[in-house]
Amino acid sequence: MATDSNAAFWRDVWGLIMDYKWYALAILVVTAIQEIVALWPVSLLGEFIDRFSTADLGSVVLLFLGASLLAPLVLRGNIVLRHKMFYETDFSKRVQMTVALCDEGREIDAEAAGQANARIANAVSGITNATYHVLGSFLPVIIKIIVVSSSLLAMNTQLGLAYLASLVIPAAMTVIFNNRLRVLRDDQYGLINQVEGACIRALTAPREEAHRDRLRDVLRRRKEVFVELVSRHQWYLYLRYAALIGSQFLVVFLALARRDQIGLTAGDMARIIGYTSQVAGVFLQAAACLDAIISYSRAYHVYATGR
DSSP, X not given: OHHHHHHHHHHHHHHHHHHTHHHHXXXXXXXXXXXXXXXXXXXXXXXXXXXXTTTOOTTHHHHHHHHHHHHHHHHXXXXXXXXXXXHHHHHHXXXXXXHHHHHTOOOOOHHHHXXXXXXXXXXHHHHHHHHHHIIIIIHHHHHHHHHHHHXXXXXXHHHHHHHHHHTHHHHHHHHHHHXXXXXXXXXXXXXXXXXXXXXHHHHXXXXXXXXXXXXXXXXXXXXXXXXXXHHHHHHHHHHHHHHHHHHHHHHHHHHHHTHHHHTOOHHHHHHHHHHHHHHHHHHHHHHHHHHHHHHHHHXXXXXXXXX
16 A cells, blocks of 8 residues: 555656646746856855956856846746746646546545645645656756756766765665655554544534544644654754764865866865755755655655554
8 A cells, every 4th residue: 555655656646747838848947057056156155266366257247146146036037937837737637536536426524625625635645745856846956956966076086986975874864864754754644634634523413522632642642643743854854964964065075186287276175065054055945845755755645554
């Protein structure tokens, strides 16, 4: 069931991308432009530092200003485009899955209806959010890694290879941590659905003390699961952050140790620090999005199991 629901989840994500392929293509193009433009100020900063001692700054300061204003402009436009696709897909998928359940024609009570509605809402949120993150979060990481590693490899082969190797440990930690949180996430979404149903049952039979006791019990269990999930997740996030920052600093230390052999200037050092810092930031963002997507896939698993 876990394998089948995961396959169905990714099939629905891919189906949304294909249904809205022109949106998806526009997002891919704009995101590529966005990430290339975002690295331009770093390069200009290095050039500014190298020219500062010669007083021959030329137009680099104006270019630096223009690049610093252009990058966030492209980013904001991309966010509008991605959200436009998100709301379109969220609307169509919610209608599709709700109507499909209605077409089954089964008579269900209020509690079961509340749970079914919560399952659909969580599953739709998972599919549409995963589509949003796949297009808007993972492509920037790939582009940044390609551009930065190419620049570092051109500067020095060892620096480029060390940079790529530095990403292996935090990437592996992301996979391991999400596997350890899988059961808690299943409990999280299962209890969300139960709370929805228990609330409706208690409201439709307000004098039944048993329904109130059931609601209290479900909410207590949900609280316990949520607290444990948040605590473990935050600890895992910090460990991954520490591993990524430590690995990135290894690249900086390696560059410092070899600065005389490869003739690094102060501007080159600024570029290395700027590039690796940008990649570290976007890597953490993409890893957080991957955490969310895996969480969404568990919501879909609970939906498929409920069906």
